[in-house]
Amino acid sequence: MTERSITADRRRALLDAAVRVFARRGYHASRVGDIAEEAGVAHGLLYHYFASKEEVLETVFRETWTELLAAVREVEESGAAAQEQLRQVAAILLRSWRRDPDLVRVLVREVTRGAELGRRVQEITDAFAAIERIVRRGQSEGAFRDDVDAALASVIFYGAIEEILTGWVLGILPDGDGGVARAEQTVVAVVGAGLTDTRVPTGA
Amino acid sequence: MTERSITADRRRALLDAAVRVFARRGYHASRVGDIAEEAGVAHGLLYHYFASKEEVLETVFRETWTELLAAVREVEESGAAAQEQLRQVAAILLRSWRRDPDLVRVLVREVTRGAELGRRVQEITDAFAAIERIVRRGQSEGAFRDDVDAALASVIFYGAIEEILTGWVLGILPDGDGGVARAEQTVVAVVGAGLTDTRVPTGA
Amino acid sequence: MTERSITADRRRALLDAAVRVFARRGYHASRVGDIAEEAGVAHGLLYHYFASKEEVLETVFRETWTELLAAVREVEESGAAAQEQLRQVAAILLRSWRRDPDLVRVLVREVTRGAELGRRVQEITDAFAAIERIVRRGQSEGAFRDDVDAALASVIFYGAIEEILTGWVLGILPDGDGGVARAEQTVVAVVGAGLTDTRVPTGA
Amino acid sequence: MTERSITADRRRALLDAAVRVFARRGYHASRVGDIAEEAGVAHGLLYHYFASKEEVLETVFRETWTELLAAVREVEESGAAAQEQLRQVAAILLRSWRRDPDLVRVLVREVTRGAELGRRVQEITDAFAAIERIVRRGQSEGAFRDDVDAALASVIFYGAIEEILTGWVLGILPDGDGGVARAEQTVVAVVGAGLTDTRVPTGA
DNA sequence: AATGAATGAGTTTTCATTCAT
DNA sequence: TATGAATGAAAACTCATTCAT
Numbered sequence A, B, C, D: 001m002t003e004r005s006i007t008a009d010r011r012r013a014l015l016d017a018a019v020r021v022f023a024r025r026g027y028h029a030s031r032v033g034d035i036a037e038e039a040g041v042a043h044g045l046l047y048h049y050f051a052s053k054e055e056v057l058e059t060v061f062r063e064t065w066t067e068l069l070a071a072v073r074e075v076e077e078s079g080a081a082a083q084e085q086l087r088q089v090a091a092i093l094l095r096s097w098r099r100d101p102d103l104v105r106v107l108v109r110e111v112t113r114g115a116e117l118g119r120r121v122q123e124i125t126d127a128f129a130a131i132e133r134i135v136r137r138g139q140s141e142g143a144f145r146d147d148v149d150a151a152l153a154s155v156i157f158y159g160a161i162e163e164i165l166t167g168w169v170l171g172i173l174p175d176g177d178g179g180v181a182r183a184e185q186t187v188v189a190v191v192g193a194g195l196t197d198t199r200v201p202t203g204a
Numbered sequence E: 001a002a003t004g005a006a007t008g009a010g011t012t013t014t015c016a017t018t019c020a021t
Numbered sequence F: 001t002a003t004g005a006a007t008g009a010a011a012a013c014t015c016a017t018t019c020a021t
Helices: A002-026 A033-041 A042-047 A053-077 A082-099 A102-112 A115-139 A150-170 A175-196 A199-203 B002-023 B033-041 B045-048 B052-078 B082-099 B101-109 B112-114 B118-138 B151-172 B177-195 B201-204 C002-025 C032-039 C043-049 C053-076 C082-099 C099-115 C121-140 C150-170 C179-195 C199-204 D002-025 D030-039 D042-048 D054-078 D082-099 D101-107 D111-140 D149-172 D177-195 D200-203
Strands: none
Touching: A002 A033, A002 A042, A002 A053, A002 A102, A033 A053, A042 B033, A053 A082, A053 A115, A082 A102, A082 A115, A082 A150, A082 A175, A102 A150, A102 B151, A115 A150, A150 A175, A150 B151, A150 D149, A175 B151, A175 B177, A199 C150, B002 B033, B002 B045, B002 B052, B002 B101, B002 D149, B002 D200, B033 B045, B033 B052, B052 B082, B052 B101, B052 B118, B082 B101, B082 B118, B082 B151, B082 B177, B101 B112, B101 B151, B118 B151, B151 B177, C002 C032, C002 C043, C002 C053, C002 C099, C032 C043, C032 C053, C053 C082, C053 C099, C053 C121, C082 C121, C082 C150, C082 C179, C099 C150, C121 C150, C150 C179, C150 D149, C150 D177, C179 D149, C179 D177, D002 D030, D002 D042, D002 D054, D002 D101, D030 D042, D030 D054, D054 D082, D054 D111, D082 D111, D082 D149, D082 D177, D101 D111, D101 D149, D111 D149, D149 D177
């Protein structure tokens, strides 16, 4: 058990160190040696746990995304109103900034917008799909206007959130407690309201 | 003059080649030699026109954004309604996809690097500011609700557009003529409507 | 005793595994881990029995040559005619191919590494010396012409045999039962006859 | 022309340096940097002329064998008696030792690798074939006994020569002028005589 | 302007060997 | 004995950049 947890520790230490180093210098400028040094181990050890520097980044991405997706799915199955579900999804994504800024820094800078994308499309697509399903349900329940394409709407919603995260990463948007809360409200207010079917009261 | 235009041609050829090569392999994986080969010149020549490979990318960014910015400014000064101006800005940005997919590919994939360059590409920041001004004017004119932060709203608006472009780059969103037109309408419909002050009719 | 034989087994297993692995990938491309895996033990264990990877190869060489040399010496002391002794030496060396192709593969492919070390030269020199003594005896007994240098003759004889083995290793010479038998006959026929003093019948 | 010859010089300098370095430390122990240093150039330059360290060795092999092969072919077409042709082939191969000991050192020590390269260095195989043809012609003309396999005979002949070269490389065979001359005579005396059809006079 | 030979800093990765358990 | 996590030396190779021509 001790051995196993030491192993787990090392791997975890390497992953955490990688996030910090990637956040600080960017993936490409980060050397494997930097990660190892940050983790306090010899660089060779990294290759015990990961096949390459690339795989380290991929692992960070996959593990994080898996978690986020699980949370989003939970929201999806919560039975709440579509509008409320979108709010919760926004909260999950936006609050991750305060929880682990370095991780968001890496995600935003290297993964989502990163050049080596391509393969990771699947995970992103999954997130879009979940949001899309929420939108679609909102439409079928009459809460959302059905004259907008749900797929496009989910892309817009997600893009808005990602750009806010990017704003925080770049330091061009206030990210204090109030800033995060306001961002959350604003995304829902703007995109949510934009999706809301307002023709009903007028048509009545 | 002939010489000057030959010079201009070479520079332009290198820049165009760089866009194609960056689009194909990404900035980091692209070698200076690849760009030169694509342009049909010796790689040493690249250093007559640019100080470094990095400067080539920076130039692509700057030139593109300068152009986009000019177009956005024109819209801003057109005197049209804020809502209509946003529609036009969305049109400018989204239609660039059909005009030059490789360029958009590079812009979208390497934004992070553009971010690294930070304000070196002042033009990007300027474009943001222009959008924000439009939103702000819309608010002061009573067309847009003023309970949302204009800076946040512009980030949301821009993020929505960028994510749609990303969707096209990744091939997960339809990008035919119809696709582009619908994307344009949808962004304005959702974000525009979301920004619209709907309390007026109710309040009346 | 049980422990001792288990030890012997492990050591032997490692040695045998090394021969297979070296034969497959060559000494340099073979990793210590490959050998251990082939032997079914942890790679650390190899260092209980051998000081280094190099020593493993050396041991394979030494053990094999010790055995071959003993066989050659036995022939040497058999009292048979020189010509017949050469035939038997050829048989010993050539038949080793069918007995253990992997071993011959390693011996043939890595001999030159012996040169790098210089130490292994001794064993080869010993083999040459034995053959040389047989030739010399043949000469003094009048069976072999004495106008050829015995040392050179032994090198020629051995070189012929080694090249045949090489031919089999490379797959450019037939190595079925018949092939081996024919090779044996041919070496003796050619080199043996070449050494034979044919002046006697003419001189008579 | 100047440029071309400078280029040629650099390439040649690298190749010559490689032979010296490989001869001194062996292929594997030689670092690319050693070769470059020996040639007096930066190591990066080696990669302008060769794709890899391996290709350098391959080139040494190929160029040498191309030359040797040409010489052997000339002998083959000389019209001389088969026996005499073998003598000349032996002379060509054995005299290369005095001409360029380092080159022979490399050729002999790294044969294995040459073998690994297998048919990539087609020239080696071709040289073998040439010897075989000489033997076969000797047989059809009645000069050589036809009860030995020509392919085997050529292997034996070549093996004898290679082992003599090895003897010189290892320093266990005298390699003065006299040594080389005697080696030449002895190979022909032994293998040549061994191939000679001596049954004719008896059969008469 | 144009070329491409030449440079050399820089980095990932491999893998033999060690050693705590 | 036996394991395999941990170490770190070592080296090939890349490629942006320079510069003589």
